Amino acid sequence: MSLSGVEAFGARLRRLRHAAGLTQELLAHSAGLSTNAVSQLERGLRRHPYPHTLGALADALGLDGAERAAFVARPAPPDSSAGSGSSSTLADGSPGADTSLIGRDDEAKSLVSRLTGVAGGRLLTLTGPGGVGKTRLAGDLAARMRSAFADGVVFVPLASLTDPSLVVPTIARAVGLREEAQTHPGELLSEHLRDKSLLLVLDNCEHLLAAAPRIAELLSVCPGLRILATSRSRLGVRGERAYPVEPLAVPEAGAATDxxxxxxxxxxxxxxxxxxxxxxxxxxxxxxxxxxxxxxxxxxxxxxxxxxxxxxxxxxxxxxxxxxxxxxxxxxxxxxxxxxxxTLRATLDWSHDLLSSAEQVLFHRLAVFAGGFDLEAAEAVSAGGVLTPDVVLASLENLWEQALVRTAAVSGPAGVRYGMLEPVRQYALERLADSGEEDGARARHAAWYLTLAERVEPELSGSEQTGWLEVLEAEHGNFRAALAQTLRRTEDDTALRLAVALRLFWYVRGHLQEGRRWLQEALTACPSAAPPLRGAALEALGHIAVKQGDIAAAESSYAQALALARTSASTPATAAATGGLAVVALWTGAHERATQLSRQSIALWRQTDNASGLASALNAAGLVEIQRGRHRDAIVLLEEGLAVSKAAGDQGLTAAHLNKLGWCSLEDGHLDQAARSFGDALARFARLGEQWLAADCLDGLARVSLAQGRPTRAARLWGAADAQCVVIGATTLPLDPSVYECLTSRARDEMGEDAFAEAWAQGAALSPDRVLGEALAGIAIEGAE
The missing domain is CATH 1.10.8 (Helicase, Ruva Protein; domain 3)
Structure with a gap:
């Protein structure tokens, strides 16, 4: 090759078209272009066609091998100094330069600094799944760095190549060299670039990784050369710095959609x-x-x-x-x-076809995970047939390398969590359905998550409940998928077992409407389930209905649960259902009945070794006595319950008792003690993610603030409490609505209607972290032990 001139692109295109026996119209139709576009290219009016245009024309002309490589090498712009020994600067013709780069300006500036800085490395590979915008970002970077390299920027599209041995010749043609029979293209290219200050942009390298060592050799002998590559996986050579291109940020789910x-x-x-x-x-x-x-x-x-x-x-x-x-x-x-x-499908087909058969099988099977997975789950659900556990690990790593699987560091024993972008997962699901393996994969998935839920359930009443709640939250998408799958199976009780195992998670994390729906559907789908299991589901429905303020439904569920408990002679189940009916009686104002039932529940729980059950009953009984105005009796019950809860390490029940003791202190006029109790309980509830009972603490702190002569703070806390209940679909009605209305009216009178409404709205708009910080300001609390 030499630096002599190259045949004008328009003339070359016209010659190749005639050789193929095509008119401009036929060529345009075959390439997916307009006839006018082809005409402009042949007449030299469009001198810098995009790489994908060149590829489409090459396909339509039937070009392959070296002839195709020569054709898709982009023509140099008019101001190219190729004739004087400099490479052409092609940044102005890089893909996507006709549209603005959205959402990546800071990212692009950082990458420019890496590519031009001393410590940034000389080979930077933009990695990521198909469609994430690697080529578009690379084109923008090329445009930004036109003046940073004395000999320019050369953009080399490689997508149309199928033979790695053509990579070096394609680069050589892109920088203006032409073939010489006596000299190897690699030697000429190295000699040509040895003294150049140049950026090469190598686009779409993932299917040509065998050429990576040649690229590394080129860098080793050309000290002024830097390379920006785009690939769905790393090139895998020494000195490479990989930069994963992430999808664009989306609006936060659950946030206000203004x-x-x-x-x-x-x-x-x-x-x-x-x-x-x-x-x-x-x-x-x-x-x-x-x-x-x-x-x-x-x-x-x-x-x-x-x-x-x-x-x-x-x-x-x-x-x-x-x-x-x-x-x-x-x-x-x-x-x-x-x-x-x-199409997105075509882009994913491209990635899929680069996988080995084992990797394809794993890719398909992993699609049953919704919301991510850890390695242990991947091995359990995906192994089978050609996929032994060791093959799963190796194949998963390559799926990650190919950017079809993503990773994220997480706390806990797993350390790393894996997942797919949702469009990628949907594609893999279709491939799984086509493979005939979907039913088996989904069955293994459901079995794994049932085992997990039942293993974790007892831990939700222990000292590690906060960590386990986070585990269940991370797996919530998988639990949903498992429930949807098992609800179709009426021959067993798997769906109901799974729903019952998740009930404490749904209570605490505020998934009230969803939990209620799953429990109801599981009861319907599993009519022959054993009475203890059905009773547990009904008791769970009653608990959720109370939080939602649906007291009639709660009473019906608890009554059915009690009947089943008596049928099976289960003391714990009888105690739980009786305690539930005590809470229903409290909400309906039947205080005498509430006292009677709550005391029965306590007596039954004392016959068992279930500390959390006993503590729950003592907490409910204490609340009944508070509503009756019998604070000394309430304190006796609550202090015993607090001691039992702390001994069991149950943070949620510890917080619940502290909250009730706060109400006792408030009613007795001990404002500082009330604030400390409410604050301690609130901090614990916040760590657990429990919002309904946290809102009750905020109500208590608001009443303390009003009694201290701070109505504005009270209004803000009331607004925050109301908003937290609304977010999770829980009732905002307190047990003492007349007292609540009297207190809020008093604050409104002291502040004025407009100021009260503004303070309320400000509190309602606070994030959970801001609410916690404002509520605890100035309160000295012990915190969770």
Whole structure:
């Protein structure tokens, strides 16, 4: 090769078209371009076609081998100094340069610093799944660094190559060299770049990893050369620095979906930009903001998926687009994208076809996990057939290398958690269904998570309950998937066992409506389950119904649970159902009946060795005595319950007793002691994630503040308490509604209606952390022991 001139691109295209016997119209149709585009290219009016345009033309012309490599090497721009020995600067023609880079400006600045700095390394590989925007980011980086390298930036598209041995010749042509029979292309390229200050951008390397050692050799002999590569996996050579390109941030689930908040999410910004390309009148409005936020979340912020979906918004509208999202993902995107990127499916097909057969099987089976998994779960659910545990580990590592599986560091014994982007998982699920293995994989998945739930359930009343609650929260998506699967099986009681095992988790973490629905569906799906199991489910339904303020439903559930408990002569079950009915009586104002039932429950629990059951009964009985105004009797019950709870290490019940003791202190006028008790309980509830009882602590602290002459603080705390109940779908009605109304009216009178409403709204808008900080300000508490 030499640095002599290269045949003008337009003339070359015309010559190849004639050789193929094609008109401009036929070539345009085969390549997915307009006839005008082909005409402009041949006439030299478009001198810098995109790499995907070159690939499409090469496909239509039937080019392969060296001829294809020569064709897809992008022509140098008019101001190229190739004739004087410099490489061409191609940043202005890099992919995506015609659209703004959204959501990655800080990221791009950091990467520019790495590529141009001394300590940044000379080979930087942008890794990530197909469609995450690696090529687009690389193009932007190339544009930003045009002036940072004396000999320019050269963008080399490699997607169309199938033979790793063509990588070096393709790079050589991209920098302006031409073949010489007597000299190996690698030697000429090394000699040419030895004294150059140049950035090479090698795009789409994942299927050409065998050429990575040649790239490393090139760096070793060319000290002024730096390489930016894009690949779904690392190149695997010494000196490489890998940078994982993450999907764009999406709006937080469960957060307020106002237009300003949602529009700040980069994923939504990209969706809107591409939607407005299709429909300039499209805008984010209060009517569609929730749908657009959910679309971006469902697509996991994956840029290609967002762009494909946004292109359909004019045709479908946001409502139908969300409803038909999976169908939309199979439709074609922009025609000027490479064929393998015109649909998300094609992009994932590309990645899938690079996997070994064992890796493909593992990829399919892992799709049954919803919301991530750890290594132990992956081995248990995925092993079988060709996948022995050691093969699972090795294959999982390669799926991670190929960016089809993601990792995240987590606390706890697992250390690392794995998962897939949701569009990738949906693709893998379809492949799993096609393989005929779906039923078996889902059955193993359900069995694993039933075992986990039943193993963890006893721990939720012990000293490690906070950590175990976090484990269950992390696996909540998998529990949902397991429940949905097992509800289809009416021949066994797996669904009901799983729902009962999760009931404490649902209580504490505020998944009230969801827990109630699963329990009801499981009871219906498992009509022949044993009485103790059905009774436990009914008792759980009663507990949730009380929190939701549905007292009639709670009474019905507890009554059925009591009947089943007596049938099976189970003392613990009888004690639990009796205690539940005591709480129902309390909420209906039947205080005498509540006292009688709560004392019966205590007596029954004393016959067992269940410390948490006894503590719960003592707590309920103490609350009954508080409502009756018998504070000394309440304190005796609550102090015993507190001692039992602490001995058992049950943080939730310890907090519940401290909360009730706070109410006793408040009623007796001991404001400082009340504040300490409420604050201690609140801190413990916050650690557990228990919001309903935390709201009761906030109500208590608000009443303390009002009694101390601080009505503004009281209004803010009441607002925060009300908001916490609303978030989890719990009742906001206190046990003493008339007293509550009197106190809030007093604060409103002291502050004025407008100031009270403003303070209430400010409290309601506080984040949980801010609520905790404000509520505990100035209170000296012991904290959890």
């Amino acid at each position: 237009v300003d908040r949602v529009s700040n999410a980069p994923a939504v910004q990209l969706f809107l930009a591409r939607a407005q390309d299709a429909d300039p009148e499209f805008a984010l409005t209060p009517d569609n903001v929730e749908e657009i936020a959910e679309i971006s979340r469902r697509l996991s912020g994956l840029p290609l998926a967002l762009e494909v979906a946004a292109a359909r918004v004019r045709f479908l509208g946001s409502t139908q687009l969300l409803a038909r999202l999976d169908e939309v993902m199979g439709l074609r995107g922009a025609r000027d994208l490479p064929e393998r990127q015109r």
